[in-house]
Amino acid sequence: MQNPRRESRRDSMDQERPLPSVVERMWGREPVTRRGPRPRLDLATITAAAIEIADAEGLSGVSMASVASRVGVAATALYRYIGSKEDLLTAMADGAAPPPPEPAGMSWRDYLTLWTRAHRDIVLEHAWLLSVDRLAPPLGPRRLLWLDRALAALDGTGLDHGEKIKVASTLTGYALTDAALIHSIGGGDPTMENAAITGAADYGEVLAGLLDPVAYPALSAAMRSGVMHGAEGWVDDEDFVFGLNLLLDGVEALIGQRASEKQRASEKS
Amino acid sequence: MQNPRRESRRDSMDQERPLPSVVERMWGREPVTRRGPRPRLDLATITAAAIEIADAEGLSGVSMASVASRVGVAATALYRYIGSKEDLLTAMADGAAPPPPEPAGMSWRDYLTLWTRAHRDIVLEHAWLLSVDRLAPPLGPRRLLWLDRALAALDGTGLDHGEKIKVASTLTGYALTDAALIHSIGGGDPTMENAAITGAADYGEVLAGLLDPVAYPALSAAMRSGVMHGAEGWVDDEDFVFGLNLLLDGVEALIGQRASEKQRASEKS
DNA sequence: ACCTGAACACCGTTCAAGT
DNA sequence: ACCTGAACACCGTTCAAGT
Numbered sequence: 001m002q003n004p005r006r007e008s009r010r011d012s013m014d015q016e017r018p019l020p021s022v023v024e025r026m027w028g029r030e031p032v033t034r035r036g037p038r039p040r041l042d043l044a045t046i047t048a049a050a051i052e053i054a055d056a057e058g059l060s061g062v063s064m065a066s067v068a069s070r071v072g073v074a075a076t077a078l079y080r081y082i083g084s085k086e087d088l089l090t091a092m093a094d095g096a097a098p099p100p101p102e103p104a105g106m107s108w109r110d111y112l113t114l115w116t117r118a119h120r121d122i123v124l125e126h127a128w129l130l131s132v133d134r135l136a137p138p139l140g141p142r143r144l145l146w147l148d149r150a151l152a153a154l155d156g157t158g159l160d161h162g163e164k165i166k167v168a169s170t171l172t173g174y175a176l177t178d179a180a181l182i183h184s185i186g187g188g189d190p191t192m193e194n195a196a197i198t199g200a201a202d203y204g205e206v207l208a209g210l211l212d213p214v215a216y217p218a219l220s221a222a223m224r225s226g227v228m229h230g231a232e233g234w235v236d237d238e239d240f241v242f243g244l245n246l247l248l249d250g251v252e253a254l255i256g257q258r259a260s261e262k263q264r265a266s267e268k269s
Numbered sequence: 270m271q272n273p274r275r276e277s278r279r280d281s282m283d284q285e286r287p288l289p290s291v292v293e294r295m296w297g298r299e300p301v302t303r304r305g306p307r308p309r310l311d312l313a314t315i316t317a318a319a320i321e322i323a324d325a326e327g328l329s330g331v332s333m334a335s336v337a338s339r340v341g342v343a344a345t346a347l348y349r350y351i352g353s354k355e356d357l358l359t360a361m362a363d364g365a366a367p368p369p370p371e372p373a374g375m376s377w378r379d380y381l382t383l384w385t386r387a388h389r390d391i392v393l394e395h396a397w398l399l400s401v402d403r404l405a406p407p408l409g410p411r412r413l414l415w416l417d418r419a420l421a422a423l424d425g426t427g428l429d430h431g432e433k434i435k436v437a438s439t440l441t442g443y444a445l446t447d448a449a450l451i452h453s454i455g456g457g458d459p460t461m462e463n464a465a466i467t468g469a470a471d472y473g474e475v476l477a478g479l480l481d482p483v484a485y486p487a488l489s490a491a492m493r494s495g496v497m498h499g500a501e502g503w504v505d506d507e508d509f510v511f512g513l514n515l516l517l518d519g520v521e522a523l524i525g526q527r528a529s530e531k532q533r534a535s536e537k538s
Numbered sequence: 539a540c541c542t543g544a545a546c547a548c549c550g551t552t553c554a555a556g557t
Numbered sequence: 558a559c560c561t562g563a564a565c566a567c568c569g570t571t572c573a574a575g576t
């Protein structure tokens with residue numbers, strides 16, 4: 001049912017580890033061109049064009065044809081630079097990330113709060129990331145720089161490397177979750193493409209009409225209480241901080257635990 | 270650039286609140302048919318067929334044609350039951366969820382642990398949910414039943430309705446994040462469709478080769494320490510519990526806070 | 539070596555025509 | 558009223574041909 005097109009990776013590049021060639025190109029390792037006309041494009045140009053289209057029209061506006069025409073080339077010429085549309089989406093997901101915020105001597109907690117919020121804001125600015133982002137671990141230079149800065153913020157807390165990575169990836173997930181929530185409620189979507197609901201109040205009312213209070217007792221009670229009609233809208237920065245602090249409180253507890261373990265160990269010797 | 274097809278909702282149904290008609294159908298409110306031949310299908314049948322295809326071949330195997338042929342009908346007949354493919358995906362996302370686990374007298378913490386793990390496992394069994402799930406708040410009967418049970422588990426903790434909902438949605442996000450992590454690392458994907466990386470060890474090695482230790486100091490240090498080569502694989506249940514406990518510790522702290530507030534208030538009066 | 543244009547095998551969706 | 562079949566306007570990707 002449709003011929004599988006997998007395995008468009010591992011072309012070119014003499015190197016022991018096979019690596020998707022898009023990833024190579026994301027790191028600036030364009031193949032060394034010798035003979036023939038100079039290439040008119042590069043991956044960064046193509047990616048930037050695709051991102052502009054996605055920002056303006058949503059992901060559905062991004063086709064090989066539309067990207068190609070934006071950079072002034074036939075659709076088929078893109079395949080000189082990219083193995084497939086999948087590859088393009090991968091490159092877009094990395095390319096949409098600006099440099100991470102600088103630590104500037106903050107506490108780990110302050111920095112990670114800033115970091116997570118900034119991450120969330122990026123996703124809101126490029127809402128199409130929500131449809132692209134989830135499936136692969138980051139391999140591009142921009143995303144990995146974000147990861148690096150989160151790990152760096154946790155230096156000196158006594159957490160080991162594995163714990164730091166897990167904290168960072170949990171925070172990444174939180175940023176995505178919060179962005180998805182805001183987006184779906186109708187927060188910051190210029191094209192309104194996927195907002196099934198136009199406002200929080202609507203959501204509550206729709207639910208209230210749908211629910212059988214016997215089958216859905218707790219949810220019905222919540223809806224009847226009017227949670228969805230908060231003074232300044234349902235999803236706001238306060239909500240973001242609320243959930244984030246649940247997480248950071250947990251991290252703080254862990255750090256405290258590690259610190260007291262260390263102290264006990266040093267007292268023993 | 271492609272004619273916009275929005276606003277295929279709000280057809281039929283005499284009701285004050287306009288509601289996507291798929292949502293109506295998900296709740297069993299099929300339009301009352303009087304004249305003409307009886308319909309051969311219903312939304313549940315179509316949705317189940319689509320889910321089976323997605324489970325077997327991934328989301329890319331799901332086309333109007335493939336779904337229609339599985340239920341023995343021409344592709345165009347599906348439009349009697351569904352407004353668009355988007356609608357089908359919405360119905361699939363709800364239909365893939367089995368009934369939530371029963372509380373059975375557990376503590377809120379035990380139940381939410383079970384709940385979140387079960388949620389995560391569902392996403393792993395239907396990995397295509399990761400590409401479908403994120404954008405709209407749940408409106409289907411199955412998903413809302415999950416939400417109801419999470420809220421119910423938090424009854425008696427002193428949290429208000431808004432707080433309970435935020436806790437539940439944070440846990441949902443965590444389940445998705447964890448599933449995405451496991452999936453991308455190559456965990457449980459029969460079709461291996463989106464696994465850019467075939468194993469955790471590979472990921473670490475690939476990264477190690479890519480990274481400039483000056484530009485990515487903390488991440489390089491983590492990779493050099495060999496975090497990615499844990500004894501029983503990188504992502505396991507222990508990791509799931511680790512991150513989840515960060516969250517639940519935060520929730521527990523909040524519950525404690527609410528409880529002491531209440532006590533202080535009652536002492537005053 | 540890069541880029542084009544034609545071609546292929548698909549898509550989702552519409553609409554008039556049959557029952 | 559349901560379902561079909563033809564048709565439309567797209568897709569992503571290939572490949573031979575031009576430079």
